[in-house]
Structure formats: structure tokens, C-alpha cells
Amino acid sequence: MQGMLRLSNALGRFVERVGVIAAWSALVLVAVIIIDVVGRHFFSTGSSKLQELEWHLHTILFMFCLGLGYVHNTHVRIEIVSEKLGRCALCIIEILGCLLMLLPFCFVVIYxxxxxxxxxxxxxxxxxxxTGLPYRWLIKSAIPLGTLVLAISGISILLRNIVRLFRPDLVSTTTMEVESVEDENPVNITLQSGR
Structure with a gap:
């Protein structure tokens, strides 16, 4: 079980690193949008390349941060139902959700x-x-790669919930320790509320 927990943490750290790197594309995206808007409105220099670059950066941001959202538990949940359930029920629901919905979905999208x-x-x-951008395959590759990162985060959460179900003494009830990419200090990442 401890090996499973170590693997879960390693996968979580990988997903977090990928997500943090991809999140920087938001800064570039804002800069490109500002340049495009200023150019179009004040200098009459609209550019298809800039608009397509905006779409590409948005795709990178979205696809590579999906897994980060899952590891950080920032995705949508039905709180009214989950707050009434105990630890075992929450773990079983999460395990079944990973095995029956998330991972099969990821494998289909990756394929x-x-x-x-x-x-x-x-x-x-x-x-x-x-006048658009060449190499359309490059941005299309973000679809399977970003979904692979989401699948890795799903495996991390799946393993953590298996450990939490059978050995709750090894796992905190509500958080998962993943080292921060910036300063290597542990960061509490919410898994789900549990009892």
C-alpha cells in the first residue's frame, strides 16, 4: 500500500509540474490578445496568425491543465450528495468513477x-x-497529450483512493501531499472531503 501511495504522489507531482508549465501559456495568451486587439483597433493590422495563436495557446492552457484541476480537486462535484457520505462510500464512488468513466473516456480521446x-x-x-499558421498537427497533438496527463492524474487519484479505502491510516482524510514545483515545499492538495 505504501508503494501505491508513493506512486500516486509521484504521478501527482508530474501532473502538477506539467500543469504549472502549461499555466504560463495564460500569460503569453494575454499578451497576444492585447497585441492583436491594439493592432486591429488602432493600427488596422488584423492578423489571422495572431488569432490562431490565441486559439492554440488557449488549447494548450485548457488541455494540459485538466489533470491539474483533477489532482487539486477543483472540478465540479455535487456537494449536497458527497457531504452526506462517509469515507468508504466516497472512496468507492471515486474509484468507480475513475475506472468506469474517466479512464475509459481518456483512452478513447487519446486513441x-x-x-x-x-x-x-x-x-x-x-x-x-x-495567412494562418502552418503545422496544424502540432496543436492537434495537444489533444492526446493533454488527455494523457488527465489519465495520469486519474490513475494518481485512483491509487490514492484505493489506499484510503483499505489503509486510511496511511492517507490524510482530506488532503494529498504533493511537493510544490516552485519551492519544493509540500502543498496540501484537496482530494475530497471525507469522514
Missing amino acids: YGMELTQRSWEVSEISSSA
Whole structure:
């Protein structure tokens, strides 16, 4: 069980690192939007490349931060139901949710996302706009890669809940320790409220 917990923490740290790196694309996204808006409104220099770059940065931000949201428990839950359940019931629901919904969904998206990316690569797909960005396969690869990060976070949460179900003494009832990427100090990451 302790090995399972160590693996869960290692996967959680990986997901957190990927998410923090991807989150920096938000800063670049804001800068690109400002440049695009100022250029269009004050200098009449609209650019398809800038608009497509905005979409690409948004895709990177969204796809690679999904797993971070799951590890940090910032996704939507039905609190009215979950606050009335005990630790065992919450663990079982989380385990079943991972096994029956999250992981199968991730594997389907990864499979078809890789197929989509491969087709885009084979035909050297470019933007439909004459002045758009080339290498469309590059941004399409964010779909399977980002979903893979989400699947890794799902495996981390699955393992943690298995340990929490059978050996609650090894796992805190509400938090998961994942080292912070910035300062290597432990950060409490909410898993779910439990009893």
C-alpha cells in the first residue's frame, strides 16, 4: 500500500509540474490578445496568425491543465450528495468513477486524438486561412497529450483512493501531499472531503 501511495504522489507531482508549465501559456495568451486587439483597433493590422495563436495557446492552457484541476480537486462535484457520505462510500464512488468513466473516456480521446494528429501530419495540414499558421498537427497533438496527463492524474487519484479505502491510516482524510514545483515545499492538495 505504501508503494501505491508513493506512486500516486509521484504521478501527482508530474501532473502538477506539467500543469504549472502549461499555466504560463495564460500569460503569453494575454499578451497576444492585447497585441492583436491594439493592432486591429488602432493600427488596422488584423492578423489571422495572431488569432490562431490565441486559439492554440488557449488549447494548450485548457488541455494540459485538466489533470491539474483533477489532482487539486477543483472540478465540479455535487456537494449536497458527497457531504452526506462517509469515507468508504466516497472512496468507492471515486474509484468507480475513475475506472468506469474517466479512464475509459481518456483512452478513447487519446486513441482518436492520435489518429487525428497522425492524419494531420501525413497531409501536412495547414490553416484554412491563407495567412494562418502552418503545422496544424502540432496543436492537434495537444489533444492526446493533454488527455494523457488527465489519465495520469486519474490513475494518481485512483491509487490514492484505493489506499484510503483499505489503509486510511496511511492517507490524510482530506488532503494529498504533493511537493510544490516552485519551492519544493509540500502543498496540501484537496482530494475530497471525507469522514
